Amino acid sequence: MVTVSANAVAKLKDLMAKEGIEGQGLRVRVRGGGCSGYEYQLAFDTPREGDQVIEQDGVKVVIDPKSLLFLAGSEVDFQDGLTGAGFAIKNPNSKSSCGCGQSFQA
Numbered sequence: 627m628v629t630v631s632a633n634a635v636a637k638l639k640d641l642m643a644k645e646g647i648e649g650q651g652l653r654v655r656v657r658g659g660g661c662s663g664y665e666y667q668l669a670f671d672t673p674r675e676g677d678q679v680i681e682q683d684g685v686k687v688v689i690d691p692k693s694l695l696f697l698a699g700s701e702v703d704f705q706d707g708l709t710g711a712g713f714a715i716k717n718p719n720s721k722s723s724c725g726c727g728q729s730f731q732a
Contacts, residue, residue, distance in 0.1 A: 627698070627699065628654070628678075628680055628702065629700075630683070630687055631704065633703060633706075634685075634702045634704040635682060636704070637713075638685045642670070642685075649672065650672050651671065651672075651673060651685070652670060652671075652688065652702070653670070653671035653687075654667075654689050654715070655689075655693045656696040668713055673686070677689060678690075697717065700716060700718065700719070703716055
């Protein structure tokens with residue numbers, strides 16, 4: 627199961643309202659690449675057959691079956707601090723990650 631923090635829910639609702647996005651969710655993907663071996667990709671997308679769709683507080687998160695293997699137990703968060711703002715994945719399956727937090731080693 628993947629969860630979405632309250633900060634991420636609020637930011638997603640704001641972004642979707644500003645962009646006029648309806649019927650879509652945040653697609654979270656894991657792809658080979660990045661400086662640590664795997665990288666996260668986030669984009670608004672329509673659910674497809676076979677996808678896991680998680681609805682939390684009115685926000686959908688869409689994950690394909692292969693990515694779900696890497697993301698089980700993860701949390702999608704939105705952080706806003708002195709070093710910048712953005713979405714972050716808190717992944718308990720990650721053995722290590724790079725400094726930017728966008729790639730990890732499984």
